[in-house]
Amino acid sequence: MTTANNYASLCIAVTGLNANDNPGPGIAVIRALKAGLGDGIRIIGLSYESMEPGIYMHELVNKTYQIPYPTAGVAALINRIEEVHGKEKLDLIIPNFDAELYNFIKIAPQLQLSGIRTFLPSHAQLSLREKINLADFGKQNGFSIPADHKLFNLDDLNYAADILGFPLVIKGKFYDAYVAHTLDQAQKSFYQLGATWGYPVIAQQFIKGTEINIAALGDGNGNNISIVPMRKLYITEKGKAWAGVTIEDPKLIALANSFAKATKWRGGYELEIMRDANDELFILEINPRFPAWVYLTAAAGQNQPAALAKMAFDEKIEPFTGYQVGKLFIRYSWDHVVDIADFQQISALGEL
Missing domain, CATH: 3.30.1490.20 (ATP-grasp fold, A domain)
Incomplete structure (x- = not known):
């Protein structure tokens, strides 16, 4: 059994290694895990395409394996994960894409039997916050939804x-x-x-106002372990935050706590909020996993990915009570140069 004294020996698999103008959360999650659990943890990347930059970031990702697309179904996924597990002895998997969560939730009991932990919401929780169900969810629970x-x-x-x-x-x-x-x-x-x-x-x-995102971690019993609100400062054409700053606002904390209480959410999630001119908070979306900016939670003093990893191993984590306000993140891009042989290997063999 993993204890608080040997988290540094964990082997953790992470998805979401893409980094285009709508980046996946994977690299941010890995950075936070290393900051909270130590650089000694072994990170296994799980990728869908050969051009995901995280595959080639060897200072963060020890080895990457391609896995089947979610449309291939649960049987294909569990077979591939068991194959990777046979080589790597995985301790924990943290999925970071909405579309893959249904399959990972489905196979979580089988993963547990193989010694692989997860910390995920249920299918019912996943469904209630889907975009097609969001308005009904808001009406039933007293949330303002466009x-x-x-x-x-x-x-x-x-x-x-x-x-x-x-x-x-x-x-x-x-x-x-x-x-x-x-x-x-x-x-x-x-x-x-x-x-x-x-x-x-x-x-x-369309709601005109100030865009705010909240990254949070639910314990599955109606409580939040962590809540960090961030105001968007720079937004891409797709509406994604390219810069943002942590802010202090009791109304935002109360909103996240109300969501956790209403859903008993288990795992990381993100509330996308619009505050209108009348100070009303509209929930635009509820993302069922960590956001791509989740490393800001670690920088602000509430390392959500590291806390999730510990909770997956049944450690009781006391809720965080504070975070640094005014912590700013600015996303940037750079040319990561690798050898074409690496690309050929991941493309041909499905691992690097």
Whole structure:
């Protein structure tokens, strides 16, 4: 059994190694794990594509294995994970993509039997915060959610435009969102998101205000172990935070605590909030995993990935009571130069 004294010997597998303009959380999670558990932990990357930069960041990732896409199903995933486990003796897996969580939750009991821990929400928890269910969830639990409409065809889009007006936010089932100011823009986004993520696409009421994200860690019993709010300072075309600063606001803490109480959430999550001119907090999205900016929680004094790892091994973690306000993150990109042989190896053999 892993104890507080030997977390440094853990072998932890992490997904989400991509780093485009909509980066995955994997590298931030790994940095936080190393900061909280020590550089001696062994990190195994789990990738879907050969061009995920984290594969080649050997100072952070000891070895990477490709795993099947979520559409391949649970049997393909468990077979691959067991193959990797046979080589690496995994202690813990931290998945970081929305679309893969259903399969990982499904195989979690089997992973446990093999000695691999996880700390994940249930399928019921995963479902209640999906974009197609978010408005109903808000009504049932007293949260302010922008009005939305599910889109399966252009008639649905025309109806949503009439009811919600412009500008209109068009969202993919799993990822991506675009603000449409005209019907032509809305139609283009509808087709693009439907082709990429499937249907329904969601049309959501546009709320003007200040964008705030909250990274939190639920204990599965209705409590939060950690809550760190961040105000976006720079936003990409896809609405992702490229810079942000930790802020202090009791209303945001109370909102996250209300969410944990209503859902008994287990694991990391992110609330995407819009504060309007009347100081009302609208929940735009609830992401069921750590955000890509989660390393800021470690820098601010509440290392959420490290706390999750300890909770996965049944250590009782006392809730954090404070964090540093005014901690700023600025994301940047650089050219990571590697040998083409590395790319060929991960592409051909599925491991590097």
